[in-house]
Amino acid sequence: MKTDHVQSSVRALTVHAPRAPLSGSVQVPGDKSISHRSLMFAALARGTTHITGLLEGEDVLRTADAMRALGADITRTGAGTWTVRGCGLDGLHEPADVLDMGNSGTAARLLSGILASHGFTSVMTGDASLRGRPMKRVMDPLAATGAVFLSRQGGRLPLAIQGNANPPPLSYRLPVASAQVKSAVLLAGLNAQGETRVEEPVATRDHTENMLRHFGASVHVEPMGAGGRVITLQGRPELVARDIVVPGDPSSAAFVLAAALLVPGSAVSVRGVGLNPLRTGLFTSLKEMGADLVISNERVEGGEPVGDITATAGALHGVDVPATRAPSMIDEYPVLAVVAAHATGQSRFRGLEELRVKESDRLAATVALLEANGVKVEVVGDDMIVHGTGGAIPGGGLVQTRMDHRLAMSAIVMGLAAGKPVSVDDTAFIDTSFPGFITLMNSIGAGLAA
Ligand SMILES: O=C(O)C1=C[C@@H](OP(=O)(O)O)[C@@H](O)[C@H](O)C1
């Protein structure tokens, strides 16, 4: 039986409400989406890229290992500071072993675009969670490269790819609102002669578009319909190394800010948070709930908007979040559901079908998290309806985190605001995206057993 290295360190935790309000000013680790892309694109560029603020979570370290296996010279020179000596577009070589992408869907799916458009054979696998997630959503568009894919039934890892070094340009309309699928197609198009085109009916995070432009590719984005976009990429660009500053991850800041909103008397600031408009749906939703959330010191760092966010505890009421907002907050629904459980009145989150295929079935897992702690919640089609307690989450339940880092962190936030302690079966997977989370939460007074 393959032992996934994160699973081998199960870390259960019982969370009690803190004796005093949370307070302080912190920084969260670098953005996971931008960190993955920094390593991948720097490896494809000519020259040496210096990265600061890289997220050193398990998921991103898997990407570093994979790009090394493909020939990039990647070195850690300090906390969050890394150097990548790139190979150029044609410089990657066949990996000598299976590429293990751990728990990371972003790593596996973006890398599939690179592997499909290089003239060698490679095999990707992952942990039990990732091996259960759909890869057909990238295999389908990437088939047009002429690459050959061999996967388990239903398009699941392990996946073997015999790539084509001279793919035709691709043209694809996304059937699901997925930045990972969009990015896989664009990455494959890098090696194609001609223009690759991706239509997305709903805009999704545009870190790939921004960063490819940063490295010198010709990428154009045009509006399409109501909220959609067409992205075009000119193939075979000369990608040139350029330094990268990774902002704080808003999907990680979400947990710290939510805890501050729920623990009475708390006020916490998170500095240097990425504020890419396609990542800030949670903050919009929290403000609609009446949250005292103040964004200050806005600036641009490394081409991305950044700001400091201060959350102050106070009364919250229910919110109706439209499906069109989902892509800009897709990873934040578990923790938003915890905030909604605390609020007064009903909240409805619409169009959550994509939650079913994350590290866990997050729709089912979030429902179970709430119900185990005495909160009434329903699923109607692809919508979740949370019946807020008005500040009296009963608690006292055990949360099964199902190898999902965001379930574990959401359960911890709930425990800090519940009447009775909340038990979390395993916090180990938090290291995939937010190493040091428990230490950081204790630095603002959470009082978690380390
Ligand atoms: O492109 C990315 O970096 C990501 C896109 C999202 O997945 P989908 O694009 O599949 O929605 C998100 O859930 C994931 O955490 C990171």
Ligand SMILES: C=C(OP(=O)(O)O)C(=O)O
């Ligand atoms: C879904 C997530 O990441 P990935 O798809 O990379 O596993 C996440 O970080 O919530």
